[in-house]
Structures are given as structure tokens and as C-alpha cells.
Amino acid sequence: MSHVLRRTLTGDQPVIVKGEGSYLIDSTGKRYLDACGGAAVSSLGHDNVRVREAIAKQMETLSFAHTGLFTNEPAETLADYLIEHAPDGTGEGRVMYLGSGSEAMEAALKLARQYHVERGDTGRRHIIARMPSYHGNTLGALAVSGHAGRRAPFAPLLIDVEHIDAAYAYRFQRDGESEADFALRMANQLEERVQKLGPETVAAFVAEPVVGASLGSQPAPAGYFKRIREICDTHGILYIADEVMCGMGRTGSLFALEQEGIAADITTMAKGLGAGYQPIAAVMASEKVVNAILAGSGKLWNGHTYMSHAVATAGAMAVMREIEDRNLLSEVRRLGDRLSSGLRARLGQHPHVGDIRGRGLFWTAEVVADRDTKEPFDVKLNMAGRILNTGKDAGVICYPSQGCADGTSGDHVLLAPCFTSTDAEIDTIVDVMATTIETETAKAA
Numbered sequence: 001m002s003h004v005l006r007r008t009l010t011g012d013q014p015v016i017v018k019g020e021g022s023y024l025i026d027s028t029g030k031r032y033l034d035a036c037g038g039a040a041v042s043s044l045g046h047d048n049v050r051v052r053e054a055i056a057k058q059m060e061t062l063s064f065a066h067t068g069l070f071t072n073e074p075a076e077t078l079a080d081y082l083i084e085h086a087p088d089g090t091g092e093g094r095v096m097y098l099g100s101g102s103e104a105m106e107a108a109l110k111l112a113r114q115y116h117v118e119r120g121d122t123g124r125r126h127i128i129a130r131m132p133s134y135h136g137n138t139l140g141a142l143a144v145s146g147h148a149g150r151r152a153p154f155a156p157l158l159i160d161v162e163h164i165d166a167a168y169a170y171r172f173q174r175d176g177e178s179e180a181d182f183a184l185r186m187a188n189q190l191e192e193r194v195q196k197l198g199p200e201t202v203a204a205f206v207a208e209p210v211v212g213a214s215l216g217s218q219p220a221p222a223g224y225f226k227r228i229r230e231i232c233d234t235h236g237i238l239y240i241a242d243e244v245m246c247g248m249g250r251t252g253s254l255f256a257l258e259q260e261g262i263a264a265d266i267t268t269m270a271k272g273l274g275a276g277y278q279p280i281a282a283v284m285a286s287e288k289v290v291n292a293i294l295a296g297s298g299k300l301w302n303g304h305t306y307m308s309h310a311v312a313t314a315g316a317m318a319v320m321r322e323i324e325d326r327n328l329l330s331e332v333r334r335l336g337d338r339l340s341s342g343l344r345a346r347l348g349q350h351p352h353v354g355d356i357r358g359r360g361l362f363w364t365a366e367v368v369a370d371r372d373t374k375e376p377f378d379v380k381l382n383m384a385g386r387i388l389n390t391g392k393d394a395g396v397i398c399y400p401s402q403g404c405a406d407g408t409s410g411d412h413v414l415l416a417p418c419f420t421s422t423d424a425e426i427d428t429i430v431d432v433m434a435t436t437i438e439t440e441t442a443k444a445a
Helices: 049-059 073-084 101-118 139-144 148-157 179-197 224-235 256-260 287-294 310-325 328-347 383-393 423-444
Strands: 016-020 023-026 031-034 094-098 126-131 162-165 202-207 238-242 266-269 281-285 353-358 363-367 399-402 411-415
Touching: 031 423, 049 310, 073 094, 073 281, 073 310, 094 101, 101 139, 101 202, 101 238, 101 266, 101 281, 101 287, 126 179, 139 148, 162 179, 179 202, 179 224, 202 224, 224 238, 224 256, 310 328, 328 353, 328 363, 328 423, 363 383, 363 423, 383 399, 383 411, 383 423, 411 423
Parallel strands: 126 162, 126 202, 202 238, 238 266
Antiparallel strands: 016 023, 023 031, 094 281, 266 281, 353 363, 363 411, 399 411
């Protein structure tokens, strides 16, 4: 009997004892090709020597010093790097560090509120986010999330947050509607909600540049985020970009928002920031936000014990150097083209695959009961879970999810391979996942 409070309390789980490149190896010697990086976390594979050495070297000198009194060199170096490489418009921003993406979203929400209060704009209390979306499992982050299934058990504990539709082309784009018109219509939902609430009451808008777990690597239509930026600027609303899953190179640029031609006021990042070698997350505040605090209290009103942890930030800086020195962003784009082409070749016309979407090394197949009507499989079938289990038996791990259609039903399978994957590994992922989807959907048809 295990005394670990696992995500599932029934059944056994393999014991992973080693990581080797893109593979995880369990105690029986079975090898699993990690096609999802855990949850788009392990971007450099599971045995990167440079990152391991950086972590071990830092532990020889300093692990922890409380940030109420001190700073440290790894935290300062990493912050300099992130600000230097941030999207144009971030300016002389600053970075705070936390332990997880959920913590980062909590801190971002508090920072947005602090920004307005520091300026005397104390009436700004509303947060607007999108549905479907997922921003974390702490109560504030979950409240912002637009995912009915995940929210339901905890609904009485959640703060009120407004939600508009995500720019989900597969289900929301109208027949004959151009991409530009679709982008404008969806973005203008924000303007409509702001007007309904009163512009002077809205503090922030939260959205993932490329939607992750809840919707499956869904990019925005061209022009969408430029219109979002325009609306936020017009009404003095902060845009919080959730790059926890889609950032740090996953979509082919260090920050996903770079590809949209705008900068956020506040950006959250995690997962790929540390690539799984240490728990770490970050919140980046733009110069505009920082200046408001400097002109006010001069203090950050949100502190966590392990902020700026020296070992975690040293490891994350080594991750950044690996990505840059090995030109891995170019590899993400090249391997992403190979992955998407392979998926489209195998599943593009499959009767139970409704959509294949993504960017960089972040791709999803949405499986449906009926391709013509887009009807999802019955949620009780747990189609996404079945695909996971069959793929896992065949030695390839994917990231399954339900709820993309309406918050409860709608199955998709997300793939987020390591940036260091080989061509052969990408081809294996395509082959095993396509065969698994074909097999499992045929059983249910």
C-alpha cells in the first residue's frame, strides 16, 4: 500500500526510476516515450547534463536566503535574461519567482489589484477571463479558469469572475466567416463585457496566448490579441498573459505572445521555465506596472517563502542557456512542422478526428463521435483516457483532457514532445498515437 496521496487512490502506478533523453524508464525496465513532457514541462528531456550540473553547483554555495532581506545572483541573472528577451513593449519590467503556475496566477491577480490601488483606482475589482480555459488549481486561479468540470466541486469557494468565449475556431467560427472577422468578433466580446460591467470596475483580462490543457493547443486567429490590447489600453485594463504552458519556447518563440505582436502588462510562466528539473514559476511585470508601484508604496504586497530560490533560478537559467546555445527554438519549429504534417497525413480525414491544431511543438487532435456534426463522444466513455492508457501500453505518453466542447464533454489529446526529440521519435509519436486513436474510436463507434 502506498502512503502517497496520489491523483488516483485506486490501482497501481509504475515506479519511474530513471529519465533518459525523451524517455522515462520504470522499475521493470519498460521505456515510455514522453510525448507530452508531463504537461508541457520537460522541454529538454529527462537527463540534461548542463542543467543538472548547474543545480548541483549552486547547491555547493547557496540554496536559500529569505527574500525579505536578501537577493542572490542566480535570481538576478535570470530576471535580466527574461526582461531582455521579453516581447517589445514590456520595457524595464521586473520578475518575481514562485513555485508553480497556480501560485504565479494568484500572484498575478494580486499584482493587478495592487497596480490599480497604488494609482488610487480602488473601484477596479472585476476580472474577465475566457471559457474554455484553465489557469491553475488554487482557488483564485481556478476561479479565473473557465472549465466547468474542474470548477464544479469547489464552486462555493470561488470568487466571482466574468468569462467570455475563447477564440475556438473549430466550434465557434461561423461558416463563411473569414479569420479576420472571426478574430474581431471574438475579441469584441471583451469590449461588450467591459461595457456591461462598467469600464471603471474592470481590473484585468486573463488569457493564454495559445490555450493549453482546457482546449488543446488552440492558437488565436490573426489580429485577435492586437484588438484585445487595444481594448485594454482604451479602458485602463491590464492584460495578464498566462504563458505557464505555452511559453518558454513551446510554440517556437521564447514567449508565445511574441508571435502576436503585442506585450502583456503581466505575464505568468512556469513548466518550461525549469523544464522539470526544479519547481519554479515566475510573474513578469511590465515597466508600466512596476512604475505604478514605485510611485506608490514601493513594496510588493504579495510575498512567498521560496521566492527567488537560488537553486531553482540557477537551474532555470541553465535551461534558458541550453535553449539559446543549441538554437532549440528553430528545432521546435522544424520538429513541430514534422509533427503536424504527420498527424494531418494520418488523421486529417479520419471520421472521428474533428480538428488538428497547434503551433510549434504543441499539437492536439480533438476526437469526436461524428465528424460532420462535431458531436463529442459520450463523456462516460472517457475517450481521452482510453487513448492515454492504450498509448501508454504501447510505450508513448500523451496528455488527455475532456471538456473542450462544453466544459464537461469533448475529448482531445495533446502532444508536447521534448525540444531535443529526434526525427525518429517524432515519427514514432505520430504512428503510435494515430494507431491508438484509430483503434479506440473504432471500438466506440
